[in-house]
Amino acid sequence: MTPPSAQHPFAPDEVLPPGDTLKEQLDAFGIPQADLARRTGLSTKHVNQIVQGSAVLTPETALLLERAVGIPASLWNQMEAAWRTHVSRTQSREALSHRLDWLDRFSLQELVKRGILPTKERTVGNLEHLLAFFGVADPEVAENVWGSYRTAFRRSTVLTPDDYATAVWLRQAELRAREILCAPYDRAALLELLPQLRALTVKEPAVWRTEIPRLCARAGVAVVFVAAPPNSRVSGVTRWLTPEKVGVAFSGRFKKDDHFWFTVFHELGHVLLHGKRLTFIDNTSRDDDTTPEGDRSEDEADAFARETLIPPEHAAAYKQLAQRPMPFTNITAFARRAGIAPGIVVGRLQHDGVLDWKYGTKLKRPIEISLSGDLTAG
Numbered sequence: 001m002t003p004p005s006a007q008h009p010f011a012p013d014e015v016l017p018p019g020d021t022l023k024e025q026l027d028a029f030g031i032p033q034a035d036l037a038r039r040t041g042l043s044t045k046h047v048n049q050i051v052q053g054s055a056v057l058t059p060e061t062a063l064l065l066e067r068a069v070g071i072p073a074s075l076w077n078q079m080e081a082a083w084r085t086h087v088s089r090t091q092s093r094e095a096l097s098h099r100l101d102w103l104d105r106f107s108l109q110e111l112v113k114r115g116i117l118p119t120k121e122r123t124v125g126n127l128e129h130l131l132a133f134f135g136v137a138d139p140e141v142a143e144n145v146w147g148s149y150r151t152a153f154r155r156s157t158v159l160t161p162d163d164y165a166t167a168v169w170l171r172q173a174e175l176r177a178r179e180i181l182c183a184p185y186d187r188a189a190l191l192e193l194l195p196q197l198r199a200l201t202v203k204e205p206a207v208w209r210t211e212i213p214r215l216c217a218r219a220g221v222a223v224v225f226v227a228a229p230p231n232s233r234v235s236g237v238t239r240w241l242t243p244e245k246v247g248v249a250f251s252g253r254f255k256k257d258d259h260f261w262f263t264v265f266h267e268l269g270h271v272l273l274h275g276k277r278l279t280f281i282d283n284t285s286r287d288d289d290t291t292p293e294g295d296r297s298e299d300e301a302d303a304f305a306r307e308t309l310i311p312p313e314h315a316a317a318y319k320q321l322a323q324r325p326m327p328f329t330n331i332t333a334f335a336r337r338a339g340i341a342p343g344i345v346v347g348r349l350q351h352d353g354v355l356d357w358k359y360g361t362k363l364k365r366p367i368e369i370s371l372s373g374d375l376t377a378g
Contacts, residue, residue, distance in 0.1 A: 015086040017053035018079040025069050026051075040064040056080065096124050102139040103127055105164045110229050114172065114371060134171055142167075162231035169232050169251065170281070174239065176373070177222040177247030180213065184244040185220030190272060193219055194308055197268075201261050201309075201341040205367050209375040212264070221271060222247045227369045236263040238270040239279040246271050252369030258347025260367055261340075262305050269304030270297065310348060314338045321345075322354045328363065341365065 026036060033051065037044040042064065049055035057065075062076035100122055108120035116133050117126050136142040146167050183189075193215050200211055213223040222241070228234050228251035235253045240246045248267045252260060263282065270280045274297050282298075310318050314337070321334045331349070335342035343364030349355035369375050 015082050016079070017083045018057045018076055019051040019053045021071070021079060022065065022069070023051045025071065036068060039068040053083075056084075093124050093128070096127050096138075099139055100124070100127060103130065106130070106168065107165065107229065107231065110165070111168065114168070114229075116168070116172075134167070146170075162229075162233075165229035165232035166234050166281070169226060169228050169234055169249075170237060170239075173224055173226045173237060173249030174241070174247060176224040176226060177239075177249065178241060180217060180222035180224070182217045182220050182222050182245050185246060187219075187272060190216070190219035190221060190268070194265075194268075197264070198308060199339060201257070201344060202339070205257075205365070205375045209373075216248070216268075220245055221268070224249045225369045225373045225375050226251060227371050227373075228253050234281060235259070236267045236282045237280065238267045240276040243276060246276075250369070252367055252375065255366055255368065256347070257341055257343045257365040257367055261309060261344055262347065265305035265308045266301045269301035269308075273297070273300050273304060306348070309340060309344055310338060318345075318348075322349060322352060325349050325355045326359070328360065331360065331363065 025031075026033065033047045034044050036042075037047045040047070040061075042061070046055060050057055050061070057076055057080040059073065059077055062073035062080070065071065065076055066073040103122050103126060108117060108122070108126070111117040111130070112120050117129050119126065131138065131142070134142050134145075136145060146163070196215055197212065200208055203211070209225065216223045222245060224247070226249050232251070233253065234251055236251065237249050238246065239248075248271065250260065250263055250267070254260065254263075266282060267280070270278075274280070278297075280297065280301070314334075317334060317337065321330055325331055331345050332342045335345045338345070343360075346355065346360035346363045350357050350360070367375060
């Protein structure tokens with residue numbers, strides 16, 4: 001028998017069970033299934049089961065068919081693999097059709113805005129898109145994964161975070177951080193960078209956008225800016241991506257430079273002070289702390305941020321300022337001597353209770369992080 005593939009290369013354009021192709025070839029050459037069974041040494045029943053699609057076409061059978069029918073074993077194997085994948089996908093989609101309720105836990109409109117879903121429809125296709133975005137097999141796995149790394153999750157006594165919106169933000173931050181090329185993590189190098197990072201506080205947000213990631217990448221820290229979803233209260237996260245690379249993300253949730261810079265050094269405090277196995281998710285104004293009893297990691301990161309922004313050599317001058325913060329020229333003069341933005345000083349005075357929250361707001365610079373990750377003055 002002349003191999004048909006020698007005259008007409010086989011190129012299927014749809015997913016069909018290999019038994020369909022086998023039947024077509026047998027019919028085309030007028031070969032009864034019983035005759036094929038004799039040619040291959042298979043039973044007639046087995047050949048019929050292959051034709052009907054009820055039997056798996058194994059690599060061994062593919063070789064037998066190659067000799068008997070002329071179609072290469074590699075093509076039989078490809079057809080079988082494509083068909084089994086199609087069957088498995090159909091079964092999987094049927095199972096997922098009963099889990100569309102999981103989509104209801106997300107803002108589909110927000111997912112479309114972020115380019116995660118193509119539409120806001122409640123469909124199996126969108127559920128598959130969302131699972132692929134999270135890199136998980138099903139909703140249960142997704143929630144187990146989140147639980148496994150949500151080791152420090154600070155909740156506000158007033159606001160109830162939407163964990164699903166936060167999960168979206170965390171995943172986007174992770175994916176973007178993984179794209180950043182970094183040197184291997186170097187603790188000493190990061191410590192040396194702190195004065196340069198602190199000096200950036202007096203620059204414009206457009207400068208922060210490029211300089212913070214550039215400097216931190218030299219020490220193995222991948223910094224990204226990801227706007228938080230509307231229902232998420234997250235402000236920053238620190239998560240080790242590999243033993244030599246840590247991802248740090250900022251959401252710009254508080255929209256003022258004092259909160260932004262405190263969060264920057266708070267997260268870097270986690271990097272420098274705490275273990276590589278932990279994830280630190282900060283999502284409050286630090287009025288409440290629900291980390292495990294005895295865990296002082298958040299307090300330590302707060303102290304690190306305070307002492308980095310207003311270091312010990314300026315502590316005495318700050319104490320004098322706290323006794324008489326007004327007029328505002330006192331604040332701006334101290335900020336100039338300390339080499340930091342005046343809004344940071346205002347925020348510290350307000351936090352310490354020596355300046356009312358209604359005063360000094362104009363000295364704080366508004367910031368905005370867009371969906372694309374741009375950081376600009378608001």
